[in-house]
Amino acid sequence: MPSLFRRKSADLVDEAVTPVTPDEESESARPRGYTPAKGRETPKRPAAGRRPAGATKPLTKEEARERRRQQRAESAAEFRREGGPRDRGPERLLARNVVDSRRTVGTWFFGGALIVLIGSNAAMPPAIRLASNLLWGALAVGLVIDSVLISRKIKKLVRDRFPHTDQRMGSLYFYAIMRAITFRKLRTPEPRVKIGDPI
Numbered sequence: 001m002p003s004l005f006r007r008k009s010a011d012l013v014d015e016a017v018t019p020v021t022p023d024e025e026s027e028s029a030r031p032r033g034y035t036p037a038k039g040r041e042t043p044k045r046p047a048a049g050r051r052p053a054g055a056t057k058p059l060t061k062e063e064a065r066e067r068r069r070q071q072r073a074e075s076a077a078e079f080r081r082e083g084g085p086r087d088r089g090p091e092r093l094l095a096r097n098v099v100d101s102r103r104t105v106g107t108w109f110f111g112g113a114l115i116v117l118i119g120s121n122a123a124m125p126p127a128i129r130l131a132s133n134l135l136w137g138a139l140a141v142g143l144v145i146d147s148v149l150i151s152r153k154i155k156k157l158v159r160d161r162f163p164h165t166d167q168r169m170g171s172l173y174f175y176a177i178m179r180a181i182t183f184r185k186l187r188t189p190e191p192r193v194k195i196g197d198p199i
Contacts (some may be wrong), residue, residue, distance in 0.1 A: 083189035086175070091167040093192075095154050095176040097199050100191035104150070105142040106181030112139045147177045157199065 059067065086092075112135055118124075119132025151173040158165060158172070179187055193199070 080188055080190055087189055089167065091158055091162055091165055091172055092175060094157055094161065095172050096179060097193050098150060098154050098157065099176050099179045101193045101195060101197045101199050103195060104180040105139070105146040107183055109139055109143055109181050146180065150176050150180055
């Protein structure tokens with residue numbers, strides 16, 4: 001009696017040689033990493049999501065140097081315009097505007113210090129040495145008074161406009177005073193207000 005569970009070898013051979021049509025095998029049923037049988041066309045990879053082809057021509061030394069110089073110039077211009085991390089925040093902007101809207105003694109401090117250095121030389125006559133020492137004292141007193149006035153104005157404006165600020169006032173005063181003793185054309189970020197503008 002033949003076995004019910006045994007298939008004929010001829011049926012197995014027929015199944016092995018019967019070709020599978022594309023309609024019978026869907027794309028979704030294929031496992032990942034599927035490789036089609038020999039003689040069939042390899043499916044194309046989708047173009048979406050690919051990286052765009054880069055420049056095939058390498059840069060010469062002169063071109064690379066020029067590109068680096070241009071990038072440095074752009075970075076310097078952006079820093080001059082926007083400043084760095086220490087210049088961020090509305091309180092810092094307010095302090096800068098307070099300083100930039102007025103003439104400060106600090107802008108003349110370094111020029112006066114150079115005059116004092118030359119005038120206090122031992123080779124100079126006593127009258128010039130005395131005058132340079134008086135000038136030095138006047139600059140120091142003027143710088144202190146100007147710094148106090150700037151700090152008081154910043155304190156008042158910050159309390160009025162930013163009552164819930166977490167900015168440390170001492171740090172803000174020092175930031176403004178350091179800006180006040182810098183020449184206007186060298187200040188970073190560059191001034192956004194003119195001298196005499198209301199703040």
